[in-house]
Amino acid sequence: MADQNILDVAIVGYGPVGQSLAILLGERGYNVAAFDRWPSLYPLPRAVFHDHEIRRIFQAMGIGKEVERISQPSSTYQWFNADWKTLVEIDWSAESISDGPVGYLFNQPSLEALLDEKAKSLAGVSVQQGWEATELRQFPDCCELTLRKGKMDGNVWVPTGETQTVRARYVVGADGANSFVRKSEGIAFEDLGFQEDWLVIDLKPNEGVKLDVPDIGQWCNPARPTTMVPGGPGYRRWEFMRLPHESVEDLQKPEKVWDLLAPWVTPQDATLVRYAIYKFRSLIAENWHSGRVVLAGDAAHQMPPFMGQGMCSGIRDAWNLAWRFDLILKGISSSELLEGYTPERRPQVRAVIDASIAMGQVVCISNQQEAALRDEAYLSGQVPPLPPFPGLTDGLICGEERYAAHGAAGLLSVHGQVSNDGEQLRYDDALPNGFHIIVLDGDPEQHLDVGSLLALKRIGAQTIGITADPRKTVAGRILLDVSGKYRRFFDEHGVKAIVVRPDYYIFGAAETLSALPVLVGKLESRLCLLDQPSGETPITRVNAV
Incomplete structure (x- = not known):
């Protein structure tokens, strides 16, 4: 055609x-x-x-x-038992690897x-x-x-x-x-087995009304598992699990909505934005x-x-x-580059779904005895903390041990404040998006051969040095690590260089700068590069009418 x-x-x-x-x-x-x-x-x-x-x-x-x-920065995400004893705390207000808090509402x-x-x-x-x-x-x-x-x-x-x-x-x-x-x-x-009906309610508190409610919380009360979160600035959300003896119709009556909200808010305190039954599923x-x-x-x-x-x-x-x-x-x-999409995204999302199911299984307990056993396990410290957020485990990452140094390959890359020629700004704002070769305390181009440099030029990659020493900075080439995050990240993983993809995930890392050309060569070999242009270039805009 x-x-x-x-x-x-x-x-x-x-x-x-x-x-x-x-x-x-x-x-x-x-x-x-x-x-x-x-x-x-x-x-x-x-x-x-x-x-x-x-x-x-x-x-x-x-x-x-x-x-x-x-939006608003998140606070600590808390899980309480029926007696409001804290079972779990996840500090979403903590500083993240991306230069800011972990989460936002x-x-x-x-x-x-x-x-x-x-x-x-x-x-x-x-x-x-x-x-x-x-x-x-x-x-x-x-x-x-x-x-x-x-x-x-x-x-x-x-x-x-x-x-x-x-x-x-x-x-x-x-x-x-x-x-x-x-x-x-x-x-x-593929159905992963989790399925529960929840009533989701959004409302807008009236001006001046302050609600006595946890900022972000799961009330793991077997009599009625309940979620309470901000719905963004000026809004609040409640979610109530449908109990085994209830029908979906039971929860869709306005009087039932306000009855469930009564411990925290009344019609005089807020305007109801909407309410709906959602079937939480894992597919x-x-x-x-x-x-x-x-x-x-x-x-x-x-x-x-x-x-x-x-x-x-x-x-x-x-x-x-x-x-x-x-x-x-x-x-x-x-x-063929699209062939890596499913192997990358599916395992990461599957891990997130599995973690979400595990959390849901803690929250969605409506049996008193099961809830008591859960509470005992959490309050006695028998339950290990949640695992870190999953990175990439397959696809366009260099999984060879030498270049996945200390688990760096597949991780979300560090991001922080840098200074470029005296101007302080976010790293992402300092440089164009794309593939980045980042070297600690040096200039990557001094450690790359001609073939590597040509390959990086072809894909529009940036070669950047990061240093904590102001004397070593070079405008547009070697940036000052104002936040200190880069030095800590490189030291933690025992690496001298990382190759970062345009989506900020690390393709691979090098423990020595002499290994950098080989790592770049591995990137080049994995990108399904064409010998000649394919002709699939942007065309004159055509409106679909």
Whole structure:
């Protein structure tokens, strides 16, 4: 098929994951169309938490300051038993590896409005709301997507009879749990076994009202397991588990909602924003990539909310895909680079789901005797602390022992304040996004051969030194480690250099600078680089109409 009138990427679904991918690709100059069944953004709260890694991605999108205005740093996440004795504390306010607290709370409609504004401001991005995908076909050089237009008649989506067909080199299904894209490719979900119904309530306390409630907490009370969290600045959320003897209908009555909220808040104290029953589930797609079609977000995975990682995991998917598409569409790498997407993302998300299930199994106990045994185990210190957040274990990382030095390969890289030619700023703001070769107390280029330098130039990599000694700095080449985080990270892992991917994960590390050229060669060999340009370069923008 001819290349005329073909989009680079078509995104089905325009929630935070689809919006993020549209922004990340649009900022790189690609022609992207995002389609969503609903004529407007979803107006009610859903996700309320994002972590430090996602905040770093928002910074990369150029909306860091705007996101800061609509969110608040998290405090300590506490789990209590029925008698309000503390079972678990997770300090989400602590300093993270990403230069800021571990987590933040936000209001999703406010976040989606920011993402929507950013996406629609990009010349290469076309956002088409009110279009439902109905057919997807793959060809050797592109995909063909058929859509039908609809409008809302009250609360019912009604087709108007208008249709369109668009072609794109790649299609991303970010279209939620009931993903049309996933089903069209015949990709099955693996059910990991967790399933509970919870009533989710969002409300806005009246001005001046202060509620006597833990800031972020799980009340592990077998009489009614309950979650209490901020819903972003000015909002609060409660979640109540449906008990075995209750029906879903029991929990959907307004009087029942206020009855459950009564210990903390009354109708005189706050305005009810919404309430809904959600089935918390644990599902993961068996494969996230099929030819020119990939899945992201809830289309690929669903998890209980107890770690606050549902939306975060989806945005990580978009972040992972963005740099892969960038290399492919520039004609630097072949489409085989997408083969690493599932091996990277699926194990990490599976580990997050497993941890979320484990946390849910602690919270969702409605039997008094089981709860008593749980309390005894936690209060006596028999339960080990939660494991660290998982990194990457497969895909584009150098797992050989020599280059995975002390577990550095696959970890999220350190990030902190640096000084460049007297100006103090975040490392990510000091340098363009891409592959980075970072050396402690030196200039990487002095330790790389001509072949390594040519390979790094081809992929647009940055070669940067970091030092704690102001006398060793060189403007634009060797930056001052103002925060001290880089020195601590390198010393902790016993390395002198790290190779960092565009999504901030470490490809590999070198214990000696003499090993750096070999590590760069391993990166080059793993990127599916083409000998000649593939012709898959950005084309003149074509609106899908």
